[in-house]
Amino acid sequence: MSVDLHDPSSPAYKKAKRQYLNSTRNRKNTIELDWTPFRAAEKRFKARFPPPDLSDVLDLALLDGARTPEVQAGVWKGSSNALDYRELTLRASSSNTKAFITPRIPGLVILPGFLSPGKQRELVQWSLVDHARHPNETNLDIHYILPEEGLWNVVERARGDTSQDVYVQPRASTSELSATEEPSGPRQLVNNTPATPDNFSALSATPKPPSAPSTTVPPLPASALICKLRWANIGWYYHWGTKQYDFTKGKGKIDSVLADVCRDAVNAVDWDQVYGPDDMSDWGESGPEWKTWSTDYEPDAGIVNFYQTKDTLMAHVDRSEVCATSPLVSVSLGNAAVFLIGGLTRDTTPVPILLRSGDAVIMSGPACRRAFHGVPRILENTLPRHLGAESDEPEWVPFGEYMATTRININVRQVFPKGFNPVQVGG
Ligand SMILES: O=C(O)CCC(=O)C(=O)O
Numbered sequence: 001m002s003v004d005l006h007d008p009s010s011p012a013y014k015k016a017k018r019q020y021l022n023s024t025r026n027r028k029n030t031i032e033l034d035w036t037p038f039r040a041a042e043k044r045f046k047a048r049f050p051p052p053d054l055s056d057v058l059d060l061a062l063l064d065g066a067r068t069p070e071v072q073a074g075v076w077k078g079s080s081n082a083l084d085y086r087e088l089t090l091r092a093s094s095s096n097t098k099a100f101i102t103p104r105i106p107g108l109v110i111l112p113g114f115l116s117p118g119k120q121r122e123l124v125q126w127s128l129v130d131h132a133r134h135p136n137e138t139n140l141d142i143h144y145i146l147p148e149e150g151l152w153n154v155v156e157r158a159r160g161d162t163s164q165d166v167y168v169q170p171r172a173s174t175s176e177l178s179a180t181e182e183p184s185g186p187r188q189l190v191n192n193t194p195a196t197p198d199n200f201s202a203l204s205a206t207p208k209p210p211s212a213p214s215t216t217v218p219p220l221p222a223s224a225l226i227c228k229l230r231w232a233n234i235g236w237y238y239h240w241g242t243k244q245y246d247f248t249k250g251k252g253k254i255d256s257v258l259a260d261v262c263r264d265a266v267n268a269v270d271w272d273q274v275y276g277p278d279d280m281s282d283w284g285e286s287g288p289e290w291k292t293w294s295t296d297y298e299p300d301a302g303i304v305n306f307y308q309t310k311d312t313l314m315a316h317v318d319r320s321e322v323c324a325t326s327p328l329v330s331v332s333l334g335n336a337a338v339f340l341i342g343g344l345t346r347d348t349t350p351v352p353i354l355l356r357s358g359d360a361v362i363m364s365g366p367a368c369r370r371a372f373h374g375v376p377r378i379l380e381n382t383l384p385r386h387l388g389a390e391s392d393e394p395e396w397v398p399f400g401e402y403m404a405t406t407r408i409n410i411n412v413r414q415v416f417p418k419g420f421n422p423v424q425v426g427g
């Protein structure tokens with residue numbers, strides 16, 4: 001379908017154009033004047049018709065000949081010189097990893113193709129089979145009583161035998177009075193106070209009541225509910241209502257498979273080259289922490305995001321972490337996406353970057369960790385072959401089918417700065 005949408009003579013293009021003209025007939029053109037530069041960029045990449053032009057989107061996969069088939073198989077393509085960037089010399093010279101920085105966003109490091117196809121498969125499987133299940137919280141736990149063995153595992157069992165598909169029941173009975181209902185759609189925007197070591201005790205003490213389960217969601221077969229999986233929590237529990245971590249629930253385990261990927265990414269980078277002598281960043285009291293990241297970086301929280309091709313993630317800043325500077329490692333799997341990253345407000349025009357399966361991004365330092373960013377577009381039909389259902393390995397087929405319309409992002413943070421003891425401060 002998206003192939004046709006790039007061809008103005010195709011029936012699909014003409015149909016999309018008619019639908020677009022109908023739906024925008026009464027729209028005022030003046031709205032655009034109110035948009036911040038970030039909002040304008042989001043609108044541009046979200047547009048279904050005409051499909052957005054990606055010629056100013058940085059697409060570093062184009063520098064790697066080995067990825068040409070992957071790029072050509074999907075119709076979406078950015079440009080390798082859309083932005084001023086510099087390649088770093090890496091510390092771990094054994095791998096074929098490359099890393100790039102751009103003066104536009106100090107502290108941002110892009111590692112295109114950081115994960116091998118095998119590692120990508122392993123992380124997709126880990127996300128669905130091992131991670132998106134009890135005791136890790138998912139978006140579905142708020143409203144549904146999920147099977148103990150994990151939703152994906154029930155769906156997989158029912159594939160060969162539909163009698164094994166179970167109806168998952170809502171948490172609230174439909175007769176209960178509706179409390180505050182969570183609106184549908186992607187993640188909600190809550191304006192939260194940025195966490196700091198000084199306000200840690202006060203933020204920890206704010207009540208974090210559980211979200212009210214919806215009283216209107218119907219029971220659904222596991223096989224239908226799996227399409228509504230949007231996120232699964234990693235490590236320290238995150239309370240979406242207040243956008244703060246809930247330390248009273250203790251620390252969830254962070255799997256070594258994932259922690260190792262994050263440490264490898266952070267350790268591959270020679271941070272001296274990222275924060276050279278010209279670094280103007282305000283590192284606060286703790287000073288230039290990057291000097292010790294290779295030994296003391298410790299991922300302890302995060303989220304696995306599951307995007308279906310029409311999902312978006314609005315501009316936001318991840319500011320719930322007490323440590324506002326340590327590296328946040330973000331890994332992309334499956335369909336590609338346009339990632340936008342700008343500055344400390346939405347008034348900075350963001351830089352668009354095309355993230356493909358296997359790419360890793362590190363957001364680090366005071367400027368980048370507090371920069372607005374978001375994902376306005378998942379680029380449909382960009383699943384690389386090695387993740388597709390046309391696989392020689394029958395065990396991969398269910399994953400390949402799910403991934404056909406999915407992008408997974410694993411987003412890992414370090415909540416506390418080095419030497420900060422939450423128990424002492426909080427207790
Ligand atoms: O999906 C992505 O690439 C970014 C996700 C993100 O920004 C987040 O989870 O906070």
Ligand SMILES: [Fe+2]
Pocket residue numbers: 316317318373
């Ligand atoms: Fe984020």
